[in-house]
Amino acid sequence: SDAFLSAVSGSRAVDDLLTGQAPRAGELLGMDATFVAVGGVALNSQRARAEPAPVAAVLTGRLADPAWAAVAGQRLRLGVVVTMDGRVSSASPALRRDSPSLVSALQRIGGRGRVRVGEGGLYAASSRITGGPGVTGGRTVAVSQARSLANVERAGAQRLFLAALLGALLAGLVAVAVSHRLVAPIRRLTAAAAAVREGDLDVDTAVDSQDEVGVLGRTFNEMTVSLSAQSAQLRQAAMAQARLRGRLEALTSSMSDALVAVDVHGMVITFNPAAERLVGRSLGEVLGLPLEVVLVGVAPHGRPPVVALGAASSPDSVAVQLLLRRSDGQLVPTAATAAPVTDDSGTTLGRVLVLRDVTREAEVERMKSQFLANVSHELRTPLTPIKGYAEILARRDHDPGATRRFAGEILSSSRRLERIVRMIVEFAALDSGAKELHPEPVALDELVADLLARWERAAPGREFHQRVPSSLPAVEVDPAMLRRCLDELVDNAVKFSPGGQPVSVSAELDGEGASGPMVRLSVRDRGVGIEASTAGQVFGDFYQADGSATRHFGGLGLGLALVRRIVDGLGGDTTVESEPGAGSAFHLFLPVEAAVRDGDP
Structure with a gap:
């Protein structure tokens, strides 16, 4: 339309x-x-x-x-x-x-x-x-x-929720993947760091990505390799230092001299075993103590030892003689030297002291001084009558009887002087090794008989007894030097037996010694005897039981030392038995002749 x-x-x-x-x-x-x-x-x-x-x-x-x-x-x-x-x-x-x-x-x-x-x-x-x-x-x-719309809206909301949930799951999966990619290397780095903290320097991070984390992992690996090399070098240096320290500690521990070290403040930091023995205190007692508290005693001019040894920071070296007082109160003669300890730059770090116990040397020095005094006295004793009688004979003529008497005194003093000189010469020769012994088989009964016959003539008012069986095997000795030993022992027996007490010489087989069968040859007297505390020292050099200037008996203190040297050179031994007021018995242990030791008839 x-x-x-x-x-x-x-x-x-x-x-x-x-x-x-x-x-x-x-x-x-x-x-x-x-x-x-x-x-x-x-x-x-x-x-x-x-x-x-x-x-x-x-x-x-x-x-x-x-x-x-x-x-x-x-x-x-x-x-x-x-x-x-x-x-x-x-x-x-x-x-x-x-x-x-x-x-x-x-x-x-x-x-x-x-x-x-x-x-x-x-x-x-x-x-x-x-x-x-x-x-x-x-x-x-x-x-x-509205209900239909609500259903539509609800369906839409459900679809939106499902879409959101699916998106969240996808985001979670993506996050897990990304986290694994990013966090796993960091966890490996953390684990590697923990292993390094525990001392494992050979750990590897196993991170080989090309991002920043991978760079960090490779840098960490390079660091651990460097640390491992440095740690190996440090271990080698520590081992070398430990070996050096061990050698030094062994050296200081084996030293016979005391070693004491102090820091620049004078606190004791080293104290070896010899120092512990010298001072009488242990390392734990003295470590960290001031030196003046540890070394107590007297230095020359009455000064404290620490003053004489110099301050801990002093650059000077010192050598001084001290008398240190041990923890038990005993005074010990000590030779001390002190020197500074410096580093490469010349800075003084402290001071080291070397202390040596010179008790033996002091005693030897004392005995030498006493020996010289005794020699002087012993030489003057025979020289005085020689000089006196010679001057009397030189002034005027005397009748033959007086002249013979004066000549006899001169002769007797000369023999005494000769004996003193011969003893000194023989002692020095044996001590230096210049005199050699010549052992040979000797029958003791004959040698002792000849010796006592001479002493009977020399000391007519003394009784001498011989108890040496003829069946005793011969001994392997130097006969001249054995006579010298017996002369010294008999002379001491006569000298220390006032009042004409008898002297006896005996011998008997005494079983096995270090080199085979031995014969014990003994000289006994009933004289003054020797204290038990000093009996073991009588064979020492220059020793005299009475070393005072007012002693009753003369002598040089070399006789028994000479006897010990001779018997030791013959492969024998010497001992003494004595009791004050009851006399002494000196024993010489002599090896039998080689034929008897070997079992030959």
């Missing part, structure tokens, strides 16, 4: 068809105070198929009445209301009763929104209808139940 042609002419539906687009479903056009639902199809000629757009279109229309609204609502599953100028033109059957209220509510809220009609809730959306002449204010309203 003309009204339909007028409505569709220039409408958007025709434009869509002619441009190749499909018309919108359910599009309404206004026509003569009503609305028409338009549909159509584009036409292309066989000749014009290659053209980009159709050349014609066919449109159909249907009156948008309540029947159309019912069909459209069923197809769209929505309620449809068509209004014109605020009045309902057509509506789906379910909305016919409430459509005026719906249209009124939509005018209040605008184009779309939730509305409440009657006792139910609806969701409505409207769009404006444009049409031909005389058609204004037209609207199409699509309506859905």
Whole structure:
């Protein structure tokens, strides 16, 4: 009809068809105070198929009445209301009763929104209808139940939740992968650092990536290699230092001299075993103590030892003689030297002291001094009568009897002087090794008999007894030197047995010695005897039981030392048994001749 042609002419539906687009479903056009639902199809000629757009279109229309609204609502599953100028033109059957209220509510809220009609809730959306002449204010309203919309919204929310959950899972997987890639090397680095802290310098991080963590891992590996090399060098240096320290400790421990070291403040830092023995205090007692507390005694000019040895920071070396007081109160003669300890730059680090117990040397020095005094005395004793009688004979003539008597005294003193000189010479020769012994088999009974016969002539008022069996095996000795030993022992027996007490010489077989069977040759007297505390010292050099200037018996203190040297050179031994006031017995243990030792007849 003309009204339909007028409505569709220039409408958007025709434009869509002619441009190749499909018309919108359910599009309404206004026509003569009503609305028409338009549909159509584009036409292309066989000749014009290659053209980009159709050349014609066919449109159909249907009156948008309540029947159309019912069909459209069923197809769209929505309620449809068509209004014109605020009045309902057509509506789906379910909305016919409430459509005026719906249209009124939509005018209040605008184009779309939730509305409440009657006792139910609806969701409505409207769009404006444009049409031909005389058609204004037209609207199409699509309506859905609020519950349906809620279901749609809930379904949408569920879809959104599932999408979000899936996104979170994917993000978690990505995070785990990224974390594993980033954190695993850091964990390996942390484990390697912990291993280094425990002392394992051979650990490897096993991180070989090309990123910053990989650079850090390789740097860490280079560091551990460097630390391992340095640690090996330090271990070698420590071992070398420990070996050196051990050698130094062994050296200081084996020293016979005392070694004491102090720091620059004078505190004891080293104290070897010899120092412990010298001072009488242990290392644990003195370590860290001031030196003046450890070394107590007297130095020359009455000074304390520490003052004489110099301050701990002194650069000077000192040598001094001290009398150190041990912890038990005993004074010990000590030779001390002190020197500074410096580093490579010359800085003084402390002081080292070497102390030596010179008790033996002091005693030898004392005995030498006493020996010189004794020699002086012993030489003057025979020289005085020699000189006196010689001067008497030189002044004037005497009768033959007096002359012979004076000559006899001179001769006797000369022999005594000769004996003293010979003893000194023999002692020095034996001590230096210049005199050699020549052992040979000697029958003791004959040697002792000859010796005692001479002594009977020399001391006519003395009794001499011999108890040497002739069946005794011969001894392997130097006969001249054995006579020298017996002469010395008999002389001592006579000298220390005042009142003419008898002297006896005996011999007997005394079993096995170090070199075979031995004979014990003994000289006994009933003289003054020797104290038990000094009996073991009588064979020492320069020893005299009474060394005072007022001693009753002369002598040089070399006789018994000479006897010991001779017997030792013959492979024998010497002992003494004595009791004060009851006399002494000196025993010489002599080896039997070689033929007897070897079992030959």
